[in-house]
Amino acid sequence: MASSTRVTFPNKFLPYLLLAPQLAITIVFFYWPASQAIRQSVLREDPFGLSTQFVGLGNFKRILSDPNYLNSLQVTVVFSIATAVIAMGFALMFAVMADKVIRGKGIYRTLMIWPYAVAPAIAGMLWLFLFNPSMGTFAYMIRSAGYNWDPLLNSGQAMLLVVAAAAWKQISYNFLFFVAGLQSIPKSLIEAAAIDGAGETKRFWTIVFPLLAPTTFFLLVVNTVYAFFDTFGIIHAVTGGGPGKATETLVYKVYNDGFVNLILGDSAAQSVILMVIVIGLTAIQFRYVERKVHYG
Amino acid sequence: MASVELTNVRKVYAGAVEAVKGVDIAIKDGALCVLVGPSGCGKSTLLRMIAGLESITDGTVKIDNKVVNDLGPAERDIAMVFQNYALYPHMKVYDNMAYGLRNRGMPKDQIDKRVREAAATLELTHLLERRPKELSGGQRQRVAMGRAIVRNPKVFLFDEPLSNLDAKLRGQMRVEIKNLQRQLGVTSVYVTHDQLEAMTLADILVVMNAGAVEQIGAPLDIYEKPASTFVASFIGAPPMNLIPVTSDGSGLILKDGTRIGAQGLAVTDKDAIIGFRPEDLEVATGTESHVGGLLLDLKVLGVEPVGAESYVYGIIGGERVVVRVAGRSVSQPDDHLRVIIPKEKLHLFGGNGKRL
Known part of the structure; x- marks a missing residue:
């Protein structure tokens, strides 16, 4: 593109004025709370906020040696990887299949996108009702098939349920992007590959999938962040972090410690660590994964 | 080496749009047949039907005296050069050319030999390690040609291969394609809307209009004796x-x-x-x-x-x-x-x- 034709404003303050609304929002809703969290993380405060004491890295030391915290870290890793892989895998499969539909393409796509409009807590409730061991329709079917289904007691099944609910909700979003990604691949490339003797599966893995890499990479970042942060509502509605602490992710623990147990210092320290983890993850994704991505 | 024979080939799209209305063309082994006509005349559809990318509603397409109607594009032993070249953007030039051979399970050393030969013919040897986006329009066009010739197919199909090039390069590539086709002696079908390209390249020229053939013949015969006012006004400039x-x-x-x-x-x-x-x-x-x-x-x-x-x-x-x-x-x-x-x-x- 024409990079040489750059617009320059004669007025020195205009650019800053134009940026101001975005900057203001970022400062108020991100930097300010983030700095508050960092401040809180080095303080110890009683639940009523009457006395505050500076403890340095004490909060961090205690969290990192807490087996509950390490458990929650592990839960998060399992939950995030499973959610991202399942959500992206299914979305890709659906997108490829929807791409082949010729009649009623629009209807299929619209139907596929709907779940995205469902709020996380509602989605969670939906799955909870369907799979609740005492009244869920699917739970009944699973049990009549001879399988001992009880996510209220079985931690593996609880994890399965929250992963399914979280992935289900994200599939629509991923689907949308994969469909767009597939559409941006010129038909003639697929045809050329067909003439070149590549069967359908081979075409997918040697032509389509590599060309979808930018989309896949973008979704990987988005899904990771989603699994880390946006799944709070689902976990809260479905399992509440239980049974035991089997589905307590980092974000859920931040909420639990801060707003339920009112250990503000610990909660703040956890959110600072969480922030560092996500920044680190994204940096790694951009540094190492993006290198393998070919932008067309 | 093969002849191509179309007998009463028709294409009707859903909604009863007749894109190709009963076309008969016989192309001798080694000849270059040019399909020319205004946009929407069905010439590209016809080419895609020969390639197997478009189903044939009626009639038969024969390659090398064998009906290929029900064969997939890969089984027809053809190679196609697309208007936008359709190079695989994530592969190096070498892999672009080798892709079709690998899919057919050719041994590595033979692939290497073939790719290097084709690259030498097209003066692409120094570009083999580049990716398509690092090439100029003319070079991409050459790679597309290379991908076609490396397979040594029975038939070459060209779908307006020069229309994305500037006028000067187009003239140059036109001569090269003609020479290459002569040299390899591969039967070719070439689609264009450019009457100059059609006149200069064709051994046998097919002028199409609204899904039907207006006239078939040697280019100069058509120029001298156009069968209709459509042909008369389409061939020749002014x-x-x-x-x-x-x-x-x-x-x-x-x-x-x-x-x-x-x-x-x-x-x-x-x-x-x-x-x-x-x-x-x-x-x-x-x-x-x-x-x-x-x-x-x-x-x-x-x-x-x-x-x-x-x-x-x-x-x-x-x-x-x-x-x-x-x-x-x-x-x-x-x-x-x-x-x-x-x-x-x-x-x-x-x-x-x-x-x-």
Whole structure:
């Protein structure tokens, strides 16, 4: 593109004025709370906020040696990887299949996108009702098939349920992007590959999938962040972090410690660590994964 | 090496749109057949049907005397060069060319040999490690050609391969494609909307219009004897001048009422069209005989000198015409010229546009 034709404003303050609304929002809703969290993380405060004491890295030391915290870290890793892989895998499969539909393409796509409009807590409730061991329709079917289904007691099944609910909700979003990604691949490339003797599966893995890499990479970042942060509502509605602490992710623990147990210092320290983890993850994704991505 | 034979090939899309209406074409082994026509005439659809990318509604397509209607594109042993080249953007030039061979399970050393040979033929050797986006338009075009020839297929299919290049490069590549095709002797079908490309490349030229073949033949035969006014106006630049006339039995009358002598012209239709190439007009000096030819009055509208020749735009009998004159023209706007169309250069078409 024409990079040489750059617009320059004669007025020195205009650019800053134009940026101001975005900057203001970022400062108020991100930097300010983030700095508050960092401040809180080095303080110890009683639940009523009457006395505050500076403890340095004490909060961090205690969290990192807490087996509950390490458990929650592990839960998060399992939950995030499973959610991202399942959500992206299914979305890709659906997108490829929807791409082949010729009649009623629009209807299929619209139907596929709907779940995205469902709020996380509602989605969670939906799955909870369907799979609740005492009244869920699917739970009944699973049990009549001879399988001992009880996510209220079985931690593996609880994890399965929250992963399914979280992935289900994200599939629509991923689907949308994969469909767009597939559409941006010129038909003639697929045809050329067909003439070149590549069967359908081979075409997918040697032509389509590599060309979808930018989309896949973008979704990987988005899904990771989603699994880390946006799944709070689902976990809260479905399992509440239980049974035991089997589905307590980092974000859920931040909420639990801060707003339920009112250990503000610990909660703040956890959110600072969480922030560092996500920044680190994204940096790694951009540094190492993006290198393998070919932008067309 | 193979012949290609189309028999009554039809394509009807859902909604009963007939894109190709019963086409018969026979292409001899090693010949280069050019399908030419305006956009939407069905030429690309026809090519894609030969390639197997488009289903055949009716009729048969034979490659090497074998009906291929039900074979997939990979099984027809063809190679295609696409308009946008369709190079795999994530693969290096080498892999682009090797892809088809790998899919067919050819041993590595043979693939390497073939790719390097093809690359040498097309002067691509120094580009083998590059990716398509690092290449210029002309180089990409070459890679697309290389990907086709490396497979050593029975038939080459070209879908407007030069239309994304600038005029100069297009002329150059045209010559290269022709030479390469001759050298390899591979039967080829080439689709274009550019009549100049069609004329210069074709061994056999197929002019298409609205899904049907208007005329098939050697390029110069078509130029000299167009079968219809459509062909006459499509082949040749500037196109043939066409002047509608009416006949009252004793002579021809132009649109503006001028009666013109038409000795020896057997026009039985009431409505007819006379046609003549821009280069076939002679300016009358008063002494030459024009027996059988037409003597007409031309009013000059303007002159376009393009160097080696000049185009004189004018009006004959209320119709705009263009005349090609060697060198510079001395005519000025509003000049009146007496011009002669020699009898043997005159084309006559009936009211339905078909040659009489």
